[in-house]
Amino acid sequence: MITALYPIHEVFTSIQGEGAFLGEAQVFVRLDGCPLRCSWCDTPGTWKLPAEGASMEGDDHLLEKAWNSAEEIAAGIEALDPDGSRTVSVTGGEPLMWPHLLPELRQLLPDRRLHLETAGAFPGSLKQVLESVDHISADHKLPEDLRPPVALRGELEFEPAPVDASDWRSARREVLALIADRDACAKLVVAGGRSTADFDEILQDHASLAPGLPLYVQPATAIRDVPAPDSQAIFELADRASALGLSTRVVPQLHVQLGLR
Ligand code: SF4
Numbered sequence: 001m002i003t004a005l006y007p008i009h010e011v012f013t014s015i016q017g018e019g020a021f022l023g024e025a026q027v028f029v030r031l032d033g034c035p036l037r038c039s040w041c042d043t044p045g046t047w048k049l050p051a052e053g054a055s056m057e058g059d060d061h062l063l064e065k066a067w068n069s070a071e072e073i074a075a076g077i078e079a080l081d082p083d084g085s086r087t088v089s090v091t092g093g094e095p096l097m098w099p100h101l102l103p104e105l106r107q108l109l110p111d112r113r114l115h116l117e118t119a120g121a122f123p124g125s126l127k128q129v130l131e132s133v134d135h136i137s138a139d140h141k142l143p144e145d146l147r148p149p150v151a152l153r154g155e156l157e158f159e160p161a162p163v164d165a166s167d168w169r170s171a172r173r174e175v176l177a178l179i180a181d182r183d184a185c186a187k188l189v190v191a192g193g194r195s196t197a198d199f200d201e202i203l204q205d206h207a208s209l210a211p212g213l214p215l216y217v218q219p220a221t222a223i224r225d226v227p228a229p230d231s232q233a234i235f236e237l238a239d240r241a242s243a244l245g246l247s248t249r250v251v252p253q254l255h256v257q258l259g260l261r
Contacts, residue, residue: 005067006098007032009046011076012062016089017255019137019216020185021115027081027088029073031101032066034094035161036119037147040191040220042256046093049152070104077109087113087134094118096125097158106132120186122159123174136184137216138175140202143168145191172205180210188237191220192227196236207244214247221256 009030016024032046041047050066057066062076077088088109090102096118105114113134118126120138130136149161162168176186186206188199206215217238222228234250241248255261 005069006073006101007049007066007093008056008063008068008073009043009093010056010061011073011080012261013080013086014260015255015258016087017253017258017260018218018251019117019187020135020214021087021089022251022254025086026115027077027086029077029088029090029095031090031093031095031098033097033152034092034119035097035149035152035158036094036121036141037150038119038141038189039145039147040189040223040226042221042223043093047150049154070101070108073101074105074108077112084112087115089115089117090133091117094122096122096129097152099125099128102129102132120175121162121168121171123171123178124159126175126178130178130182134183136179136182138179138184138186140172140186140188140199140206141168142194142198142202144194144198145189169201169205172202173209176205176209176213180213185214185216186210187216187218189218189220190229190234190237192222192229192233194229195233196240199237200240203241203244203246206241207246211245212247214249215241217241217248217250219250219252221253 009032011029013027016022016026033049034047054066056064115135116133117137143165152158162171219229219234238248238250
C-alpha cells in the first residue's frame with residue numbers, strides 16, 4: 001500500500017557522524033517508527049508513531065505537522081539548503097518502514113544526492129528503493145544486542161522484522177547480496193562485553209557475499225546499561241575483519257563527540 005503521509009521526527013542540518021561520509025555537512029530527514037529494539041539505540045524517541053493529525057513536539061521544528069507528504073518534506077529540505085549542495089540522509093527510526101518515500105523524493109529532488117541509513121533488516125523494502133538512492137549504509141546487527149521487535153501500531157502494513165538469529169541471518173544475507181555491488185557500506189556497532197567471536201558469522205557472511213563492501217566498525221557510545229567496548233576488543237575485531245579481506249575502518253560517532261544531533 002502507498003502511504004501518502006510520512007511520520008517525520010525532524011528535518012535538520014548537521015555533520016554526518018557515522019560511516020563512509022563521516023564529517024560531511026548534510027541534511028537529515030529522520031523518520032519515526034522502528035520495530036527493532038537495539039540495546040544501544042540512541043534515538044528511542046523515534047520508535048513509536050505519532051498520532052494521526054499530531055503536531056510536531058517542541059517549538060524549533062521546520063515542519064509543523066508530524067505526518068507530512070513527500071512534497072512537504074522536499075520543501076523542508078529545500079528551505080534548509082536552498083543551493084542544493086548538501087546530501088540528504090534519510091534515517092530513523094527505520095526509514096524502510098516507509099519504502100515509498102525515497103522514490104518520491106527522488107522524483108521531487110532529481111539532482112540531490114540521496115543516502116539511506118537502514119538497520120539492514122528489511123530486504124523486501126530495500127529492493128523497492130535501490131534505484132532511488134545514491135548510497136546505502138546498512139547495519140550489521142548482532143541478535144544478542146536486540147530485544148524482541150515491537151509491531152508498529154495501526155492498520156499500515158510493514159515488512160515483518162527479524163525475530164531470532166535465523167531471521168537475522170536470512171535478512172543479513174539478502175541485504176548483503178542486494179548492496180554488494182552498489183555504492184554502499186556496512187556498519188557494525190560494538191558494545192562493551194562483546195568479543196570478536198560473537199561477530200564471526202557476520203564477518204564471514206560479509207566477506208563471502210560482499211567482499212568489496214567497506215565495513216565501518218563503530219564503538220558503541222555508553223548508554224543506559226550498555227557500556228562502551230574496550231579498545232582491545234575493537235582492535236581485535238578490526239584485525240579479524242581485515243584478515244578476512246574486508247576494507248575496515250574504526251569510526252567513533254563524530255556527532256556525539258562534537259555535541260551535535
Ligand atoms: S534500528 Fe535504529 S532506531 Fe531502531 S532500535 Fe535500532 S538503533 Fe534504534
